[in-house]
Amino acid sequence: MYEMPCRIRFSETDRSGRLSMNGLLRLFQDCGYNHAIDRGYGLKYTERTHCTWYLLSWQIEAHRMPIVGEEVVMRTCIYDMQASLARKSIAMYDGSGECLATGDTMWVYMDVYKQEPVEPKDIPGRGAQNEGEEGTQEGWLPEDFGDKIPMSVRSRRIIVPDDVMALKPCRVNSYLIDTNGHANNVRLTELAMSLTNADGGDCIQLRAEFKKQVKADSLIYPYIKESHHNDSIVITAAFCDEYGNTLTVFEFTRLC
Secondary structure, three states, X not given: OEEEEEEOOHHHEOOOOEEOHHXXXXXXXXXXXXXXXXXXOOHHHHHHHOEEEEEEEEEEEEOOOOEOOOEEEEEEXXXXXXXXXEEEEEEEEOOOOOEEEEEEEEEEEEEOOOOEEOOOOOOOOOOOOOOOOOOOOOOOOHHHEOOOOOOOOXXXXXXXXXXXXXXXXXXXXXXXXXXXXXXXXHHHHHHHHHHOOOOOOOEEEEEEEEOOOOEOOOEEEEEEEEEEEOOEEEEEEEEEOOOOOEEEEEEEEEEX
């Protein structure tokens, strides 16, 4: 299990002074990326090998959002790795050990030039013997693997309803682009939350499926659908290209 202690910053909170869903996404992303850097899988690794891990999907559930200034601990582990695919659990805990939020993610190891999945050369559970450029060594360690953090994991496939409503297309500006040269998954999710009004502080669960890379300066065509289920509202959002191909799909659950 990999750990990352942190303190909730004011910039990560909503108008209530509690961690926002966007802030939680950023913390989860930072924890996963720091984990990779500490094992030598950072920018220099990608430059040398032309390979990296791409996120395929995530599912996140918030149980209690911490307040600004509260100290928390992020924990993540790989619980399944087969061929080019890996699944990771991630969770946030408060100072007493209470689980505040959980997440489940699926990743694929890709050749960034060929844009094809490839199998990692290092053996899962054993770090490589060569010293890494960004961590103490290159390769996953035995402690990086563990049991899945308890949560009900749904299929990574999100069904888009037929009766969606089309919104105005959005231009992918430079703010959305990260070091891989395509739109950052967290910022894409933030855009979807903004377009669907799911970022008001009452979002308790989200799912995202990343199908295709979203390139800089391209146009995103958003489609949304809102459904009411007892005490919650489920919002589905699909981002498509100009040809109607689905790029990403999101599902947000809000309390009524």
